[in-house]
Amino acid sequence: xxxxxxxxxxxxxxxxxxxxxxxxxxxxxxxxxxxxxxxxxxxxxxxxxxxxxxxxxxxxxxxxxxxxxxxxxxxxxxxxxxxxxxxxxxxxxxxxxxxxxxxxxxxxxxxxxxxxxxxxxxxxxxxxxxxxxxxxxxxxxxxxxxxxxxxxxxxxxxxxxxxxxxxxxxxxxxxxxxxxxxxxxxxxxxxxxxxxxxxxxxxxxxxxxxxxxxxxxxxxxxxxxxxxxxxxxxxxxxxxxxxxxxxxxxxxxxxxxxxxxxxxxxxxxxxxxxxxxxxxxxxxxxxxxxxxxxxxxxxxxxxxxxxxxxxxxxxxxxxxxxxxxxxxxxxxxxxxxxxxxxxxxxxxxxxxxxxxxxxxxxxxxxxxxxxxxxxxx
Amino acid sequence: xxxxxxxxxxxxxxxxxxxxxxxxxxxxxxxxxxxxxxxxxxxxxxxxxxxxxxxxxxxxxxxxxxxxxxxx
Numbered sequence: 001x002x003x004x005x006x007x008x009x010x011x012x013x014x015x016x017x018x019x020x021x022x023x024x025x026x027x028x029x030x031x032x033x034x035x036x037x038x039x040x041x042x043x044x045x046x047x048x049x050x051x052x053x054x055x056x057x058x059x060x061x062x063x064x065x066x067x068x069x070x071x072x073x074x075x076x077x078x079x080x081x082x083x084x085x086x087x088x089x090x091x092x093x094x095x096x097x098x099x100x101x102x103x104x105x106x107x108x109x110x111x112x113x114x115x116x117x118x119x120x121x122x123x124x125x126x127x128x129x130x131x132x133x134x135x136x137x138x139x140x141x142x143x144x145x146x147x148x149x150x151x152x153x154x155x156x157x158x159x160x161x162x163x164x165x166x167x168x169x170x171x172x173x174x175x176x177x178x179x180x181x182x183x184x185x186x187x188x189x190x191x192x193x194x195x196x197x198x199x200x201x202x203x204x205x206x207x208x209x210x211x212x213x214x215x216x217x218x219x220x221x222x223x224x225x226x227x228x229x230x231x232x233x234x235x236x237x238x239x240x241x242x243x244x245x246x247x248x249x250x251x252x253x254x255x256x257x258x259x260x261x262x263x264x265x266x267x268x269x270x271x272x273x274x275x276x277x278x279x280x281x282x283x284x285x286x287x288x289x290x291x292x293x294x295x296x297x298x299x300x301x302x303x304x305x306x307x308x309x310x311x312x313x314x315x316x317x318x319x320x321x322x323x324x325x326x327x328x329x330x331x332x333x334x335x336x337x338x339x340x341x342x343x344x345x346x347x348x349x350x351x352x353x354x355x356x357x358x359x360x361x362x363x364x365x366x367x368x369x370x371x372x373x374x375x376x377x
Numbered sequence: 378x379x380x381x382x383x384x385x386x387x388x389x390x391x392x393x394x395x396x397x398x399x400x401x402x403x404x405x406x407x408x409x410x411x412x413x414x415x416x417x418x419x420x421x422x423x424x425x426x427x428x429x430x431x432x433x434x435x436x437x438x439x440x441x442x443x444x445x446x447x448x449x
């Protein structure tokens with residue numbers, strides 16, 4: 001019997017596993033998911049842990065309960081991918097053979113990569129980080145808050161500007177917005193990564209007095225002087241620093257010699273097969289595919305990979321292709337939101353800011369567990 | 378180092394270049410390939426601001442190659 005091993009029980013890995021379990025007969029393949037914690041975390045909810053009162057436990061479910069019964073779940077950490085021997089080695093010594101491997105391990109937060117980061121910065125890119133940020137915000141009575149990113153690429157490109165809007169809304173609700181100076185530092189040539197959407201975000205920033213500086217790529221943070229320095233040569237002071245942590249690709253990819261200099265796994269952007277090994281697929285944040293690192297991208301890529309693996313195992317030509325589709329919702333505060341949808345050929349259409357997309361985001365947060373991991377949408 | 382960001386919309390190519398510059402050594406030359414028109418404005422603007430050198434822009438069929446030297 002053929003063996004499919006999937007590394008990572010996040011959104012992408014879970015959908016691939018469930019779709020394969022649906023499409024392949026039990027005698028055709030054994031499907032195994034390897035996950036370090038066995039917990040599935042809904043990362044888009046982190047922002048609501050930090051800026052609202054979302055309970056962290058609402059964002060976590062047991063991976064076992066999200067997987068179809070016939071998918072085997074192995075709790076463990078992959079420490080080596082032997083691409084020539086077609087084996088994955090786990091930290092506890094287990095060795096798994098595969099006919100097709102799917103790497104769906106996501107991005108790794110690497111706070112040590114930016115000098116001063118760990119001592120100085122807050123973030124909302126983990127549950128723990130989001131809870132700590134909430135405490136710091138509750139204690140904040142006034143001063144300057146800098147919102148920025150430690151490096152590119154990072155997960156969810158709109159998240160920093162969404163955080164700036166959430167900060168404005170948060171302090172307005174607390175009645176001390178006039179005591180808080182919000183300064184947004186963008187690594188790029190505009191405040192919002194996607195050009196067609198940028199004017200909308202600039203208007204929101206102007207309306208809510210959120211200051212911005214462009215082309216600011218952080219080089220170091222000085223926790224004592226409370227200053228963040230850029231590779232472009234600027235230094236900006238802060239009282240509270242909210243900074244998306246540095247990211248790298250998955251550790252096992254790097255340590256197996258499969259990653260590029262940032263640890264990202266070189267992957268064909270259409271077929272989603274890794275460039276060096278056609279029997280290894282990769283999706284989502286751990287790849288070098290030139291689209292936003294987001295759950296939505298992993299979601300759409302998972303379907304292509306599941307179809308391709310079914311074709312491969314049945315000896316049929318694999319024709320499924322990923323078209324670069326990504327879509328996302330942003331919550332701008334004040335019950336207003338925007339959504340964006342784009343692919344390799346079609347840039348996003350400038351969206352109106354309004355209640356509809358704010359509700360869309362809230363709705364998705366609720367229905368995610370029922371619809372997405374199972375591959376129903 | 379070649380950074381192929383064709384098919385990626387702005388600012389994908391610029392992000393690839395910033396990532397590449399951070400990983401490169403001083404004096405190293407990088408090439409970023411972009412099929413996005415916005416890159417023609419963004420990339421030279423950032424190179425100037427960050428104090429690196431744009432050695433050239435080569436127009437190819439459907440994309441442009443930006444050749445950059447890391448200076449500091």
